[in-house]
Amino acid sequence: MQFGILMGDQPVSVPPEEHLDLMLRKVEAAQKAGFTYLTIGQHFLYQDFRWLQPIPLLARLAAELDDHVRIGTTVLVGPLHHPVQLAEELATLDIVTRGKLVVGIGTGYLPHEYEVFNMPYQKRYGLLEEQIALMTKLWTEDRVTFHGRFWQVEDRPTHIHPIQKPRPPIWLGAMKETGVKRAARHGDVWTITPQQTIEQVEKLVGIYVEERQRLGLPLNKLPLRRELQVADTFDAALTDFAAVAHGKYVSYAASGMQLLEAERVREEFLANVQDHVLLGTGEQVRRQIRDIAARLPIGPLLIRPHWPGMDADQTAGYLERVGREIVQPLADLESIDFDQFAPAAV
Template sequence: MEFGFLLGDQPLSTPPEEHLDLLLRNVEAGQRAGFTHFTIGQHFLYSDFRWLQPIPILARLAAEIDDHVRIGTTVLVGPLQHPVQLAEDLATLDIITGGKLIVGLGTGYLEREYAAFDKPYSKRYGMLEEQIEILTALWTQDRVTFDGQFWQLDDVTTHVHPIQKPRPPIWLGAMKKVGVRRAARSGDVWTITPQQTVDEVAQLVQIYVEERRARGLPLNPFPLRRELQVADSYDDALRDFAAVARGKYVSYASQGMGLLDQERVEREFLANVADHVLLGTGAQVCDQIAAIADRIPIGPLLIRPHWPGMDAEQSARYLERVGREVVAPLKDLRAVGFDALVA
């Protein structure tokens, strides 16, 4: 089993240079702890917290990673960006990383971001599918013609191609059945969000697998996002998680993340998260991950090493403990294969 983590946001009160230093130190500590995937998400004009933009940040982090480590976006808000610029930026980033880039794309969930870019929020899913077609063409062809609903290209010459052939892997974010089917059609894998229970995920995995098999497309393990807290006991882990994560969950819910109920998050935080967060002692968390891997073909498992307000020392201690008590013990764990799933 491989492990990775999400490089995230910080309160606006954190100086930007301190925010960058935190990300760099997280990557350093993560590599020492055995993590092999480092990813970052994207928001625009966000409130309360600062998200540094993924492509320039990953270009900087590329100088810090070991040869066996991969970096990527989970996820870029694809429809807000013109596919030509996005294709060339990402191809350049793949070159900078030496062919270690993973391209995670999604539609996001904040309507105000679309308004700021003068993009139709109601058309975001169609825009994403069209964008992926254009990205693939620009990365794999010398000349491209495309006549779509949202973008048109007339026999244009391409000049920046990624190192990875035919292209970097595309991870597509999705939360519901329609989105999972879209991920099966258009990407290489579905990136599983952390707010869904294992039972919910298992049902969506079946939908994904059926769609891929119907189209004769290969099946690859699912990157699974999960929040994780290790402590000396389950109750301690639950308490520690609430202390660092409650504020961010409230922010997610208040800004419109559909999988979270704002009132319940604010009044009953622990009841709203305990069914989808990995919590307990190192041994208990290992057992929880093994149980998921026995049902779902996962890999890598992506966690969050810090929450807004934590400093670099806190994150480093967290990563060291998770590396010692979870990553190292599970290095030989193999998830269930697709042949074990219902055809």
């Protein structure tokens, strides 16, 4: 099993040079701990937290990569970019990384980002599908003609092609049947989001497999995003996770509760996270991952090593422990293949 990290945001109160230093420390610590995928997402005009823009940041981090490590966007808000510009920037990034780029792309979920770019939020899925189609042509053809609903290119030459052929892998996230089918049609894999339970994913994998087979497309293991906290006991892992993550969970739920001040609150938090967060001792978390790998065709497993407010030493310590207790012991773990999800013959 391969593992990766999601590099995220920092409070805007943190000096930008300190933010960059933190990113460099993450890359160093993650590689030392055995992680093989380093990824970051994207937001614009974000409230209270700073998201460094992924393409220039990843170009800088590429200088720090070990030979076996890949780097990627998870995810770019695709429809906010013109596909010609984005295709050329990503092809350049693939060259800069010497063919180690993974392109995670999606629609995002914040309407205000579309408003400021004067893009129609209600048409975001159509924009994304057309964008991927045009970028693929720009990456694989010497001259491009494209007549779409949103973008037009008339017999123009292309001058930047990625190292990877025919193009860098495209990862598409989805949570519902329509999105999973879209990922099957337009991406190389469906990225499983961290909020989905294993039972929900099992149902959707069958839909994904059926759509890929209908189109005659190959099946590749599915990246799985999960939050993970390891400690000396389960209770300590829950406490540690709540201490760093509760702010985000509270904001997601638009609730003002203060976690872990009472048993009732602890139980509420545990009920909210227990189906999609890997918690416990090293052995407990390894068992949870083995159980998932026995039920789902997954890989890599992507985790978040840093929450806003954590410093570089805390993040490096987290990565060292997860590497020692989870990544290295599970290096030889193989998840199941897609056979059990194939449609039954009629």
